[in-house]
Amino acid sequence: MSEFSIEEQKILSNHFSNTDDNVFAITTPNQVDRGALMSRYSRTDKSMRKVFLDEFLENKNRGEEFYNKVLLEYGDDSVAELGEAQIAIEGVSNIAVKTIEDRRIGLSYLEKSSRYVSWNEKTNGQYKFYRDSSIMESKFADLYLDSCNTSFETYSKSIEPMTNYIREKYPIDRYSFKDSDGTEKLFSKLKDETNIKSARFIYKSSTKAKALDILRGLLPASTLTNVGITGNGRAFEYMLNILNASELEEERDLAFKIKRELNKIIKSFVRRTDSRYGKELQNYIKETQKTAFKIMIKEIKPLLKQGQYTKLVDSEPEKKAMDAIITSLLFERSQGTSYHNILRQVKVMSDDEKKRIVMKFTKLRKNRRHRPTRAFENTYYTLDLQNNFGMFRDLHRHRVLTIERQLLTTNHGFSIPEEVRVIGIEKEFQDCLLKSKYAFEKISKKFPEQAQYVVNFAYNYPYYMKLNLREACHLIELRTVPQGHKDYRYVTQQMFREIQRVHPNLSKIIKFVDLKEYDLERFESEKRTEEKRKNR
Numbered sequence: 001m002s003e004f005s006i007e008e009q010k011i012l013s014n015h016f017s018n019t020d021d022n023v024f025a026i027t028t029p030n031q032v033d034r035g036a037l038m039s040r041y042s043r044t045d046k047s048m049r050k051v052f053l054d055e056f057l058e059n060k061n062r063g064e065e066f067y068n069k070v071l072l073e074y075g076d077d078s079v080a081e082l083g084e085a086q087i088a089i090e091g092v093s094n095i096a097v098k099t100i101e102d103r104r105i106g107l108s109y110l111e112k113s114s115r116y117v118s119w120n121e122k123t124n125g126q127y128k129f130y131r132d133s134s135i136m137e138s139k140f141a142d143l144y145l146d147s148c149n150t151s152f153e154t155y156s157k158s159i160e161p162m163t164n165y166i167r168e169k170y171p172i173d174r175y176s177f178k179d180s181d182g183t184e185k186l187f188s189k190l191k192d193e194t195n196i197k198s199a200r201f202i203y204k205s206s207t208k209a210k211a212l213d214i215l216r217g218l219l220p221a222s223t224l225t226n227v228g229i230t231g232n233g234r235a236f237e238y239m240l241n242i243l244n245a246s247e248l249e250e251e252r253d254l255a256f257k258i259k260r261e262l263n264k265i266i267k268s269f270v271r272r273t274d275s276r277y278g279k280e281l282q283n284y285i286k287e288t289q290k291t292a293f294k295i296m297i298k299e300i301k302p303l304l305k306q307g308q309y310t311k312l313v314d315s316e317p318e319k320k321a322m323d324a325i326i327t328s329l330l331f332e333r334s335q336g337t338s339y340h341n342i343l344r345q346v347k348v349m350s351d352d353e354k355k356r357i358v359m360k361f362t363k364l365r366k367n368r369r370h371r372p373t374r375a376f377e378n379t380y381y382t383l384d385l386q387n388n389f390g391m392f393r394d395l396h397r398h399r400v401l402t403i404e405r406q407l408l409t410t411n412h413g414f415s416i417p418e419e420v421r422v423i424g425i426e427k428e429f430q431d432c433l434l435k436s437k438y439a440f441e442k443i444s445k446k447f448p449e450q451a452q453y454v455v456n457f458a459y460n461y462p463y464y465m466k467l468n469l470r471e472a473c474h475l476i477e478l479r480t481v482p483q484g485h486k487d488y489r490y491v492t493q494q495m496f497r498e499i500q501r502v503h504p505n506l507s508k509i510i511k512f513v514d515l516k517e518y519d520l521e522r523f524e525s526e527k528r529t530e531e532k533r534k535n536r
Contacts, residue, residue, distance in 0.1 A: 003047065011057065012049050019049065028052070031265050035082030035233075081106065083233035083269035087261055089254065090226045093130035094219075094393070095408065095452050096250050097227050099242065104399045106235025112226045114216045114390070114457075115209050115485070115522075119223060120156035127152040129222035132450045133249055140443045147439035147454050148220050154432040155218040158425055163211040165423045170520050172203045178531060202530050206522040213485055213521075214417045216390050217458030218432060221408055233269020236262055240273040245285040247449040305386060306413040308460055310491050312498035314382035321379035321506060322354050323347050325469075328375035329361060355505050368477040368512040376470040376509060381499055383465045388415045390457030391487040398475050401467035408452040409444070410437040412460035415487075433458055472499060473510045480514040483525035489514075 002020050004012060009019040015028035026034045026048070033056055040055070041048050089100075101109050119128065129148045135141060176184040177199040180192040187203075190196050231239075236258070243255035255273075262270045272278050315321075327343040334342060346354070364370070385392075389408060396403065410433075420429050436456050444451035467475065472495070479492040493515055500507040 004049070004053075008053060011053070015052060016049055024049075028056075031083055031085065032268055035084075035266075035269070038082045081232040081234045083266040084231065085233070085236065085262055085266050086228065086230045087258060088226065088228045089258070091128070091224045092227060092254065093250060093453060094221045094223050094225060094457075095130075096248065096254060097225055098393070098396060099246065099251055100227065100229070100239060100254075101396060103235060103239045103242070107229055107231035107239065109397070110228045114219065114393075115212055116205075118159060118208075118212055119219055120152070120159060128224040129220060130224060130250060130453055131222075132447075132453060134447055134450050135443060135453075138446070140439075140446075143439050143442060144454060147436050148222055150432055150435050151218055151220045151456055154428055155215055158215050158218070158428075159211060161423055161425070162215055162419065163208055165419065166207045166211050166214075166520075167203075170207065172199070175199075175203065175520075175523065177202065177527065198530055202523070202526045206520045206526045209522045209526075210520055214419050217388060217415065217417070217456060218429065219390075219457050220436065220453065221389065221455050221457070222453035233262075233266050236266075237270045237273055237278075240270060241278055241281050242285060244273065244278075245282040304411050305462075306460070308387045308415060309385070310387070310494035310498065311384045312381055312495075312502060313384045313464075314380075314466075315499075315502050316379060318503045318506060319351075321469075321503060322358065324378040325375050325506065326354060326357050328378050329357070329373065332373075332375070358505055359508065362508050362511055365509070365511050368474075372470050372473055372509050374470065376473065376506075377468040379503070379506065380466060380468050381472060381502075383467075383495060383498065384462075385465060385491070386412060386460050386462045387491055388458050388487065389455065389461040391485065391491060392461050392463060393457075394485060394488045395465070395475075395479070395491070398467075398471070400471045401465055401475075403463060403465050405461070405463035407448065408455045408459070408461060410440045410455055410459050412462060414456070414458040414460060416458070429458075432456070469499075469503075469506060469509065476510055477512045477514075482514060482516075482518045483522050486517075486521065489521075 002009065004019060012019045015026070017025035017027055026037060028034055028037075037048055037052060037056065040051055044051060046054065089097075092100075097111060101111070121128070127149060129152065131145075135144045172187045174186075176186050177190060177195060179185045179190055179195055187196075187199050190199060240255050240259055243251045243258070246252055246255075259270055259273060323343060323346050326349075327339060327346050330342050330346070331339050361372070365372070385395075392405070414433050416426060416429055420426050433456055436454050436459075439454045440451050443454065476492045476496045476499075479488050480496070484492075493513070496507070496510055496513045496515075499510070
C-alpha cells in the first residue's frame, strides 16, 4: 500500500520521478528546494517525499529560509554543495579563464577549442581580444592595440599558407578510409560518392586542425574565448571570492556578473561572498599573495631560464614507495589485521617478490580506462615545467593534482614550430613575438598584472605540478594518445621518462603510454567520429 493518497501522489509526481519506489530523482523545478530537501533529509526520520508535503509544498520560501539559517547562522559549508548551477561566460580573456579554471574541486569546464575553431574573425571590424580599461586609458593604449592587432593579423594571414603546406606534405592519397563494404581503402580506390565526400571531410578537418595547432602560438593571452561551467554553490562561492580579490578589473567584473546570474537560481548558496565573511576571505587572499611576494624579493635570488624543460625535482625512493603501495593493495582485502602489520611484513619481502606483486596488478590493466586502484596514490612526484603557454592550457585542465603557476611574461623565450620555418614565415612569426615582448616590457613597468594580456601563447611559461602515481598514469596515458597536440604529447612523454628514471618498476603501471610520433594527429580520431556519425 502506498504511503501517499492518490491526491498526494498527483502532487508528488510533479516534483519527483516516482511516488512509490525507494529510489527516485528529485525533479522539483526550484534548485534551492532540491538542495534544501537533501539537507533537511539528514535531520529527520520522515521520507523525503513526506518532508516535501509537510514542509515545502505550502511554504514557497522554505528552501531560502533553510539555507539562510544554515549557511549564515551556522556556516555549514558542506550544505552549499547541494545547490548546483550551469553558467556560460562568453568573451572572456585567456588570462581570466585560467583564473576561473584554477578552481579544481566542485566545478567542471568546457572551453572553446583553439584546434577546431579559427580565431581570425572580426566583430564590428575589430579582432576579438580583451581591452583592459587601465591600459586603454593610459599612454600605452596604442602600443597595446598595435601589438594585439599584429598578433591576430599574422595569425590570420598564416592560416591559408599553413593549411596548404600541411595538405601538400600529407596528401590525401596517402590515407585510407572506410569503403561501402567496410574495408579500409586508399582514397584513390574509393568508388562510392558518399564515402569520397566523407573522406574529404575527414581529411580537411584533420589538416585544418593541424594548421591551427601550429599557429596558435601567435595568439595573445587577451584572445577572447567562451567557457561553460557546471558546479556546486560552495565551489562557485570560492571562485567568486578569488575573482573579487583580483588585481584585474576583468576578473572583478566577472565576479559581479557571475554572482548576478547565480542569484537568479542559487542565491542562498553564494550569498556570503558579499558578507563580512566573504570580504575577510578576499582580504586574506590578497594578503597571502603580498606576503609571499615580499618574502620572495627578500630571500630568493631570481634565475631566469630560457627554453623549455620538464624535470622531476622531488620523489621518494622506489623501495619506500613500493612498500606503501603493496601494503595498501593488500590491506583492502585483508581481514582481522592492521595496516601496520601488513607494512611490517611487506618491508622484509625480497625485492623480486615486490616486483612480482606490482607486475600482477599491472597485467590486469587491459586498456587505459582500467585505472590503477587507489593504492597507487601512495607516492608523489613534483615536476618543474617550462613550456609554451598554449601547451600549459591543455595540462591545466587536469584536476586531481596540485599545480601552481606565475604571472605570464615574455622573460623565458618562445618556441617556433618547425613548420613555420619550412613555409618561410619565420621572420614574420618572430617579429610578431618580439613586438609583443617590447609592448609587455613597457606596460609591465606600470601594470604588471595587465601586461599579461599582450603575451602570446608561444612564450614559455614556468609552473610546477605535484601528482601521485595513479593520476600520473591517467594524465600521461591520456595526453600521449595519437590525436593529442604535438607539444603536450612531447611533454607528457618526458614526464613518463622522468618517472621511469626514479621508479623503473612502479612506472610499469603506466602501461599504455604512447612514445611514438604521428603526422596528422587528429586523422584517426576524425575517422572514428565520422564513422559514428554515419552509423547514427
